[in-house]
Amino acid sequence: MHAPALLLSLACLLHTAIADFPSPSLLNQTCDPTHDRLNPQTYRRESDCDAQTYCAPATRLCTPRVCRQPFSPGDSDLPLCPDGQFCADAGDACRKRAPAGVACEFGRDEQCAAPWDAVELAGEGNADGAVCLNFACMFANATLGEPCVFEKTDYTSVLSGAGDGSGEGSATVVNTIVRDNCRTGGLFCNTQTGACESQKLEGGACQFHRDCVSYTCVENVCRLAPETPVRVPPWQYAVTSLSLILAMAATCVMLTLMHRRHRLQAYHETRDYCYEQILLRRSILVLRDNGPVTTAGTGLIRWRQGTSSEK
Numbered sequence: 278m279h280a281p282a283l284l285l286s287l288a289c290l291l292h293t294a295i296a297d298f299p300s301p302s303l304l305n306q307t308c309d310p311t312h313d314r315l316n317p318q319t320y321r322r323e324s325d326c327d328a329q330t331y332c333a334p335a336t337r338l339c340t341p342r343v344c345r346q347p348f349s350p351g352d353s354d355l356p357l358c359p360d361g362q363f364c365a366d367a368g369d370a371c372r373k374r375a376p377a378g379v380a381c382e383f384g385r386d387e388q389c390a391a392p393w394d395a396v397e398l399a400g401e402g403n404a405d406g407a408v409c410l411n412f413a414c415m416f417a418n419a420t421l422g423e424p425c426v427f428e429k430t431d432y433t434s435v436l437s438g439a440g441d442g443s444g445e446g447s448a449t450v451v452n453t454i455v456r457d458n459c460r461t462g463g464l465f466c467n468t469q470t471g472a473c474e475s476q477k478l479e480g481g482a483c484q485f486h487r488d489c490v491s492y493t494c495v496e497n498v499c500r501l502a503p504e505t506p507v508r509v510p511p512w513q514y515a516v517t518s519l520s521l522i523l524a525m526a527a528t529c530v531m532l533t534l535m536h537r538r539h540r541l542q543a544y545h546e547t548r549d550y551c552y553e554q555i556l557l558r559r560s561i562l563v564l565r566d567n568g569p570v571t572t573a574g575t576g577l578i579r580w581r582q583g584t585s586s587e588k
């Protein structure tokens with residue numbers, strides 16, 4: 278009865294095992310090391326070999342990788358490189374971080390050795406103050422107004438449209454990323470003047486997101502970042518509070534006035550009723566003493582007279 282379920286879980290286990298330890302299908306296959314390149318659209322490294330192997334130039338064979346990058350989860354059974362060293366994109370060896378001026382791989386700031394004044398230069402856009410720009414290591418040490426080096430990269434991604442492979446309805450999105458060697462903390466490299474400038478505040482002219490403090494450049498104007506919380510100035514708080522208090526006070530005054538008016542109205546009604554009763558009583562007394570009276574009192578009294586005479 279449980280046989281199908283057992284079979285299913287066995288199949289699942291087997292599948293997981295296979296998925297966890299994929300056989301390197303391209304191992305020992307011949308390859309051409311000159312085919313190693315960066316994809317010009319995604320800037321990912323491509324070669325004749327697969328994720329577990331690299332193309333060894335000496336043998337021209339796909340050879341097993343020896344290390345992995347900290348940020349790539351794919352080949353997780355490979356070791357990381359020790360501190361102070363990096364695993365090259367090919368995964369062929371651990372190497373020492375390169376000094377300024379020496380070649381590095383695209384976008385791999387951590388392949389460059391940090392400057393001696395690292396603490397001061399370290400920031401989000403570099404690795405301990407070192408940057409890899411245009412395949413060369415340098416320090417992010419250019420100050421305000423100094424000439425700077427920048428690297429402009431267009432990342433192209435195609436948003437699929439119809440999904441039938443015809444390319445119909447698909448859109449190409451180009452994301453331009455500019456990196457530079459200006460000091461971190463409010464500086465950017467102006468790609469037109471080639472000098473470091475201070476990042477612009479809201480409303481300032483910009484060319485790229487990084488030109489703005491908010492990192493949001495829309496139609497060449499720096500804007501507030503979409504996630505910026507709305508800040509209410511103190512005077513708006515004051516005006517709002519005052520309006521609320523005034524409105525509450527006005528409501529109270531109105532209610533009090535209305536209540537008073539009602540009470541006055543009720544008082545008048547009661548008083549009129551009392552007078553009427555007194556008058557009625559007097560009229561009855563007069564009527565009893567003097568016999569029928571023709572023109573005494575109000576209409577009510579006359580009506581009462583009428584009813585009493587009917588009886």
Ligand SMILES: *[C@@H]1O[C@H](CO)[C@@H](O)[C@H](O)[C@H]1NC(C)=O
Binds near residue numbers: 304305
């Ligand atoms: C690949 O080649 C190496 C050395 O030539 C050899 O030791 C290894 O067994 C080969 N592996 C496979 C899967 O062919």
Ligand SMILES: *[C@@H]1O[C@H](CO)[C@@H](O)[C@H](O)[C@H]1NC(C)=O
Binds near residue numbers: 418
């Ligand atoms: C900035 O770094 C470069 C190396 O990228 C170095 O040659 C230069 O001397 C440094 N300048 C300053 C002011 O530290």
